[in-house]
Amino acid sequence: MVEYEGQTGEDLAQLIQRLKDAYGVNESEIARAIDAAPATVNAWVHRKRGGTKGPRRALLERLAAAYPRFTREEIFAAAGRRTPGNLSDDTERELTELFAELTAEQQELTLIQMRALRNANQQ
Incomplete structure (x- = not known):
């Protein structure tokens, strides 16, 4: 384990x-x-x-x-998983603003990276 x-x-x-x-x-x-x-x-x-x-x-x-x-x-x-961090309203707002300023290609790459990180935390 x-x-x-x-x-x-x-x-x-x-x-x-x-x-x-x-x-x-x-x-x-x-x-x-x-x-x-x-x-x-x-x-x-x-x-x-x-x-x-x-x-x-x-x-x-x-x-x-x-x-x-x-x-x-x-x-x-x-459960064999890492504890997710808490997301404050301010941090969520900042992430949304930063993400919105990325190009479509950068947004897709960022989503791929975030999914990979999430999946790594579930193993």
């Missing part, structure tokens, strides 16, 4: 078990809380993640929001 941001080797299945114990919830309740199919949470628990990317970022973010005793960092690390 790849380790990120101080991960101690705990995987998502182990984190979900700790979460269930800490909050007194079951897999179906977790699924409802994060608006996911129960089969999705069950797959995490049984280490049967679909695809090569693992759990979707949105589900991990919702898991962190629904169960705040567990940080985004430890949830993403347990």
